[in-house]
Amino acid sequence: MSTRDGHAIEVTDLTVAYGDHPVLWDVDLEVPHGVLMGVVGPNGAGKTTLVKAILGLVRPAAGRVSVLGRPYADVRRAVAYVPQRGSVDWDFPTSVLDVVQMGRYGALGWVRRPGRAERERSLEAVRKVGLEELAGRQISQLSGGQQQRVFLARALVQDADVYLMDEPFQGVDATTERAVVELLRELRAEGKTVVAVHHDLQTVPEYFDWVTLLNVRRIASGPVDDAFTEENLRLAYGAPLGFLGRNGRPPEEGLVSE
């Protein structure tokens, strides 16, 4: 489905506003094929909005987005989305396997129910994220990290070329964090493109090979070695950062609410 020439994702002059409050301002972005890109920036920088705008979930005030060289609506089957874990009610009466199968709903089309093939495929994804023993479990009985892995498995069964993930490392345990990193690398090895919103600056060079620094405007975007500089971080976070020192979190995070 994908064309190798051009970029996996191209964002041009993207501006998004909630009311009269701009969340993204004139953002340009190119994501090459086959990279693992982290999107970082302070709270309220528009990271989630950027992902949602690429997916067409929020309507931009201006600008264009193309995925695999075409409008998103034409290539939906080739894109998988991992929303923030906190965006759903985990007390919903459904099981791990059932949630994972939702990843096949788009390909299934109207009225048809998931059958044996979908089940097999979903079980395989559940195994891949290490939850095979919990496949039948109700989703409220999972830990935060396990819930995150359910969402990842759901994206895996979409069998996409481009993966957009909103905070896949948010509030997960160390085991899950390692498992997710492993998974991201596997995806890259298969030639997939991954864009993940990330909040832990310290791990950026280790996890990603491409990075975008965002604070309403695009501050920098490119290979980690070029773009992830102290100067750019200062521009994005607005204050001198001791980030390479202690906790990896920018000092003013939490001041601006999202």
Next chain:
Amino acid sequence: MDFLGDYTLRIVALGAGTLGIVAGALGAFAVLRRQSLLGDAISHAALPGVVLAFVLTGTKAPLGLLLGAAFAGWAATLAVMAIARMSRIKYDAALGIVLSVFFGIGLLLLTDVQKQPDATQAGLDRFLFGQAAGLLRSDVITMMALGLPVLVALALLWKEFKLLAFDPGFGASLGLPMRALDVVLTGLLVVAIVVGLQTVGVVLMSAMVVAPAAAARQWTDRLGTMVVLSAGFGALAGVVGAVISSRVERMPAGPTIVLCVTVLVLVSLFLAPRRGLLWARVRARRARARLRVQAVLEALLDLDARHGDGHAHSEAVLEVAGAGRGGAGRTLAELERRGWAERRGDDAWLLTPAGRAEAEERYGGRR
């Protein structure tokens, strides 16, 4: 009483069962989507629709009145959404406003119509609290004709509605028209409510949307099971309540049915396995007992290790050792029953060899 032989009773039961199934099934989705109160607004708002339909058509044919009700209920839903989206008024306040305004207008219209000299309007007021005894064959046929398509639509769009209820953002990313699905599901809810209006009445109809679903949620962790159970609970409460109401004079069906469904909710709330409050208490009590046994056993083991001469220890000492917490005595009696401790003299206790083995196996390694 001869249940199946009685024609009137059969009609009443059929009608009430239909309304219970449809409202219960759609109610499950409404509750999961946190739209319980929307059902209340829709049913109250249906009243002016009923009266206006009567005024315009001049007949009390069920289909016309119910279409009027559906139209008004739908208009109310749109009004709630519009107010919540376009003003600073929050969703719950918008619901309250729309509910009371529509219901107020409905009451005014109803009072006005009832002042008319001729008696054609008689019976419109049954839409307030519902009436089961007056259900006719034509009413029930209308209810089924409205309810069946609702259930069919629910079955056909099952996975899309599941996605809508669980993760609409993800559904939208798959390219499903989530807003349109929202409109359709809400529309189905309106029809489900309208189906029950003449039997249960506008005031209490929302209970048939919320209560069976709340009860069903207690028993299962599967959406499919929950919807089927909810429909079953709705039907059960509907039939029992409507039959009682139609047998007993001056007993409006709405309140009777609601009382029946309340019983189901209470039973589910307390007795349902895992989620039930009773089992939660039993589990907590068992856990406490287990911890007490552990505490006393550990204390005995500890005292033994310190004295090393195998003599008995008084209950008071064990209490002080922190083992009791309001009843070392009861726990010691339990240990004696299991043969892990034995009584020496009045209130002195000794670990038996079996008890020592047990204590060491259970807790020894952790010290």
